[in-house]
Amino acid sequence: MDQSDDHIPSSSKLSFESLKKYNQHGSEYWSARDLQPCLGYTEWRKFENAIKKAIESCKHSGNNPSYHFVGADKPILGGKGATQIVKDYHLSRAACYLIAQNGDPRKPEIAQAQQYFTIQTRRQEISDQMAADMQRLETREQAKIEFKALSGAARESGVQNSMFGIFHDAGYKGLYGGLGTDAIKTRKGIAPKEQLMDRMNTTELAANLFRMTQTKEKLKKKKIINQKDAIDTHEEVGKEVRAAISRIDGTLPENIPPAEPIKAVQKRLKAAPARLTLDPKDSLGIGDHFDSPEKDLQ
Numbered sequence: 001m002d003q004s005d006d007h008i009p010s011s012s013k014l015s016f017e018s019l020k021k022y023n024q025h026g027s028e029y030w031s032a033r034d035l036q037p038c039l040g041y042t043e044w045r046k047f048e049n050a051i052k053k054a055i056e057s058c059k060h061s062g063n064n065p066s067y068h069f070v071g072a073d074k075p076i077l078g079g080k081g082a083t084q085i086v087k088d089y090h091l092s093r094a095a096c097y098l099i100a101q102n103g104d105p106r107k108p109e110i111a112q113a114q115q116y117f118t119i120q121t122r123r124q125e126i127s128d129q130m131a132a133d134m135q136r137l138e139t140r141e142q143a144k145i146e147f148k149a150l151s152g153a154a155r156e157s158g159v160q161n162s163m164f165g166i167f168h169d170a171g172y173k174g175l176y177g178g179l180g181t182d183a184i185k186t187r188k189g190i191a192p193k194e195q196l197m198d199r200m201n202t203t204e205l206a207a208n209l210f211r212m213t214q215t216k217e218k219l220k221k222k223k224i225i226n227q228k229d230a231i232d233t234h235e236e237v238g239k240e241v242r243a244a245i246s247r248i249d250g251t252l253p254e255n256i257p258p259a260e261p262i263k264a265v266q267k268r269l270k271a272a273p274a275r276l277t278l279d280p281k282d283s284l285g286i287g288d289h290f291d292s293p294e295k296d297l298q
Helices: 032-038 044-060 093-101 108-120 128-156 161-175 181-188 202-221 227-247 262-271
Strands: 028-031 069-077 083-091
Touching: 028 032, 028 069, 028 093, 032 044, 032 083, 032 093, 044 069, 044 083, 044 093, 083 093, 093 108, 128 161, 128 202, 128 262, 161 181, 161 202, 161 227, 202 227
Parallel strands: none
Antiparallel strands: 028 083, 069 083
16 A cells, blocks of 8 residues: 555644744745644545645635645655655645645544634735734824823823823924924814824824823933923924934825824724735745646646
């Protein structure tokens, strides 16, 4: 009997990460023969069928299979200590994911692998737009946190509750060339009732995030306990951030167009289905240096 069709004991206890190897290019890969028992297959023939389906899935999703599935030979010990060369594949992480998705769903090992790869490859399943949306949302959340932290530092520096609007407006005026919150909204065509930071893109949010963190640190470092000094400090820090943007020839914040409302971004992310996009960083890093796997399937 051909060793390639021999039954191999199933072992769901094998660690996927422990099977990882590195090729001569320094890229990680997995041997299909090593992965086979980990996914609950005792026969190579049936496991290779799952590999073929995964290769087709890779092609249909617009990705190049030759970057993720590479035909290879694997020496194994046969009867009486003899060495036999059997067919194998070197698989990228993305290829392993596709095999799990195309495996026998009745196998508990496949179900576990699908859950594992869904988590591990989440970043491969989002489009560039979704990645940008997520970055903007994360930056907006950080800005909310820093706004509260800055308010707390301002209170400790002597700013009264009735003056909080003036204090925060001072920071905007420093950063936006003398424009306060209302003037910025008017310039950008933002409705008066909208939160200004909800209409900022990631770049503008990052500039304001830096303004707030640096003001908070300066209030504490200088041990300011006077309301007027705290307000002046906020405006001064805003001016310094503005000057830094000018020095690097960046776009001044008042000239950045308003971004779509943050609620629209949240709604889009919540409704968007996952789309498989294999990241080139997850390929084997060898491309056309090896034959296309389709040659092995003919």
